[in-house]
Amino acid sequence: MKRIKDWEELTIQDNFLFQKVMRNKRLCQYLIEKILQIKIADITYPDTEKTIDIQLDSKNIRLDVYVKDNTGRVFDIEMQCTNEKENGLAKRTRYYQAMIDMDVLEKGDDYSKLNPAYIIFICTFDAFDQGLPMYTFRNRCVEQEGIELNDEATKIFLNSKGDSPTLDPDVRAFLRYVDGKAAEGVFVQEVDKEVRRVKQHDETRREYMTLAMELKRMFAEGEKTGEEKGAKKKETMMILAMLQDGVAKEAIAKYAKVSVEYITELGKKNHLL
Known part of the structure; x- marks a missing residue:
């Protein structure tokens, strides 16, 4: 059995704490903006921990951080500490995308109502063994280079073990922090401050202890x-x-x-x- 960590041992790598920290709207929005290099006017949280269950016989998914912006764009951010065999992580993004689309699209809606969706996996390992700190995937034509499908679905894998001077400085510092390094820069220091604030919150601590006992x-x-x-x-x-x-x-x-x-x-x- 995998050992359940004590409350004092939790870091930003742990899903429970990551979710709580990303409930800080300002920090969550800023992180998304920096990763995607876009501007967002505002974000909302449809659910604390979004659970999507389309059919009774389907496999439900629980999303770590699921937010929407004022234009309807959807962002799912997941902390991943374990690589999966047989390309399981990539297939997980495929399934998440399908479930998110089915959740967003109302019955009878036209497919054009599907909004841009971004699935972002923050990994504590290099999912593709190429040394890059970030891998961005969109659907492209195999026969003709330069033709995109334009289905507005984007999947991003961040690698806390990778580094590049071309990466946004705040994202670089955040990945180092996820990897266990000291908090550097104003943004990551604020993230670290939020981590410490959450860990000092007695109610959240009791919530985690209850969850740990149940697990x-x-x-x-x-x-x-x-x-x-x-x-x-x-x-x-x-x-x-x-x-x-x-x-x-x-x-x-x-x-x-x-x-x-x-x-x-x-x-x-x-x-x-």
């Missing part, structure tokens, strides 16, 4: 379930091995403490009877 309980239940499943699998393998060796069903049932009918069903299912 520990869920992990413990999961481990117990896993152990039970492991024991069941071991029992099944033993029964099948005994059947294969020609041991009588009645004898297997006696020692495995199961019914003869269960042995018969298991044997037929695995083509041993």
Whole structure:
């Protein structure tokens, strides 16, 4: 089980604290402006931690920081501390984009109503191993260079391990701060001040402790379930091995403490009877 950090150990890298810090509207807006090199008049938070659940049988997503500006543009900012196998991180952005679009578009609306959307992953690792501090992706034509699809969907991966003198100074300083370095510059010092303010807030601390206890309980239940499943699998393998060796069903049932009918069903299912 992954260890749940104590409250005192939390840093900007931890989703819980990152979300709370980005509730500071001024800091959140400024960070978005600097990353995207755009100006924003105002932002709003549709939900504290946006959950999108389109259908009962679909996979819901929880977004760390989900905001909209006064023109309807949508911004999702995620803190990512773990790279995923088989290009999982990139596919996660694809799924997030689809869910965000379905959430934004009202039933019967024309597709032209889809507003520009930006998914920004702040990574504590280099997702593409090219040493860049920022990777920006938009849909482009393969056959003809220079032709963009203009679907107004942008995905950005920031890399706290990367650096470039061409990157905005505040974004450079922020990435160093995410990587555990000292707060440099006015903006990042304000972020650090907000981190310290949040960590001194007793109600937020209690909220985290409650969440941590619930996560520990869920992990413990999961481990117990896993152990039970492991024991069941071991029992099944033993029964099948005994059947294969020609041991009588009645004898297997006696020692495995199961019914003869269960042995018969298991044997037929695995083509041993």
